Amino acid sequence: MINPIRVFMDKDLDQTPEIEYLISKLKPTPEKVADPRPVYDLINQSDDPVGFAKKVLYITRNKGALIRQCPGTSYYTCCDYTILHCGTYCTMDCSYCILQAYFHPPVLQYFAGFDQYTAALDPVFQGDHIVRIGTGEYTDSLIWEPVSLMPGFLVEKFATQDRAILELKTKTVNIDSLLDLDHNRKTILSWSLNTPEMIASQERGTASLSARLKAAAKAVSKGFRVAFHFDPIFLYPGCEGAYEKVVEAIFAHVSPEDVVWISIGTFRFMPHLKSIIEARFPDSTIPYGEFITGLDNKMRYFKPLRIAMYQRLGALFRQLAPGVAVYFCMEDEEVWMKTFGFFPGKPKALAHMLDRAAADRCGLDSRLV
């Protein structure tokens, strides 16, 4: 997965066991830099910075906020997720990935420094409310697992408390080093899922659906709780049946009781991502769906088409896993009502629903929900 052709590292980074381990796993010897400029310049000089940046690793420390709130938007309902910002960008190559357009330039960064993470997380662990934290917002959580001690460090760190859960979201099957850790159910291993045809055509370098589900089953066998994200769902001829088969496949591998939550969301994108997809994935037709401009200025499928798809999946979830929290990432009242018959419209209502699911499945302090 992480197989860089060039590695850069801040020259003032301490040679901790974390860094020594990382370097021992990487082939090119890191080139020491005083600041990120040489990395940016190298990537910007490439004809395809988005593709090239996947092969250049920059080891540094996070100089901004390590813990951030998921940005969300005002009109669509957000789950109030918290992001642990431990790295940026990704080595896999999904046609629809927003990270292609999000960073200028895109840089595969590893934010080192367990001391920094401890300092940021300890107050969260002593807080008075449940926190759901994930590392998969600006990177794939587990592309780092084969080369870094970070995922294991975080799993063990979260295992020591009962006020926060860590969600490691991935399209890989890189879980082996985590399986035997004492996780105390405070880490949710989660997989972003899609149909086999969409994985094959739109998700270069990711694990197959079957491999992801087998990994999920393996995680469950080691006592981990798991979650799944159908995001993005693509609308194409035959998609309803194809996504239903994926849902059925989930519960052929894991029991609903082991699933903390499942999110669903159809493909949406910032308008300028379209030209990037067209240039980098010329055979992809995903930007040519029946999109309209949403109220957050992102392109979204025409709402009745979204609702029809959600209703099919919603019915299947009710049938196969009635006790699992299924939620929308960034949808509005009409979509919630027409799909699930309720709308978590009050402030933090969706967050509360997911906190409750986390408390129930992962043994968090339920008095804080």
Added chain:
Amino acid sequence: MPVMTFTDIPVSEVDLSDTGFRITGPHHDSEHLKSSISQYGIMVPPLVLRGQDKYIVVSGFRRIEGARHAGLSRITCRVMPAGETLDAAMAAVTENSFSRELTPAELIRATVLLLRFMDAQSIAENATSIFNMPLNSGYINTLARIHALPDPVLDLLDQGQISIKACKHLVSMNAETRAGFLHLFSQIKASSGIQMEIIAWAKEICALEKISVSKLIQESPLGITNGDGTGQGGSRLGHRDMGALGKQFKAFLAQRRFPALTAAKKQAREQIKALELDSGLQLAVPENFEGIIYAMQMEFKNMDEFKTRLNRLAELADLNDFKSLVDR
């Protein structure tokens, strides 16, 4: 600075067939100019380059054509010495650029003319002095690539049927797709913005349906031929008809590209029409049906009108058409 002399020369010694320096298109209407020359003669002497046995026109093709038309046997020209081709090219461009804004096709011809003598970077560095506007080297190269497109493109540019922006997109297409679009734009008239929309939607439909642009056009209202192979948009049509065809074609694409949205909009329009709201009441559905807020605007001139329209609004709540529109 090119050296030139004012010389009275026989019109017959000017070679109008050598169009190497010509920037204006062949479709330029010069009837008024011909009439003016017949009455008043040539006000600004054309610029010619001394050739081996004839004079080559650098600037003033239409003036010389007008002189011939008026039956003049000799005209005063500014004559450049033989061999000064770079100076002649520069003069041909600057003379036109500083007397009026070049049309897109003229800009392309002028650029390609200069590229015979200098590279894009040099042109870009001197663009404001030559073209009376800045041009960067990337744009200059794009103009050259547009010039290399098949023949109809400059004609279409001359006739305002395709924009440079649209041509830029054609440059990166394969020959078959490009030919399809050139054929399309020869049949319709649309603004630059709509041309771009047409190109994008048509390309997207073709990608989704795995068909060629020609096939898509065939399946459109433009594909209905008149028996002479010209289609509805045959050359006999005037601009107004071509404009209508452009609108018709765009509507065809919108329906095919966004079938559910188009159908929903049509249904909403019909439902609103069925409500028979009077002119002072305007109902707006959420844009693209994404939001959930409907808006009703009421205008009134006096209390009576206010009450009448308020009653009408109250009646709406009981109408099934209104319910089905709002409770979609």
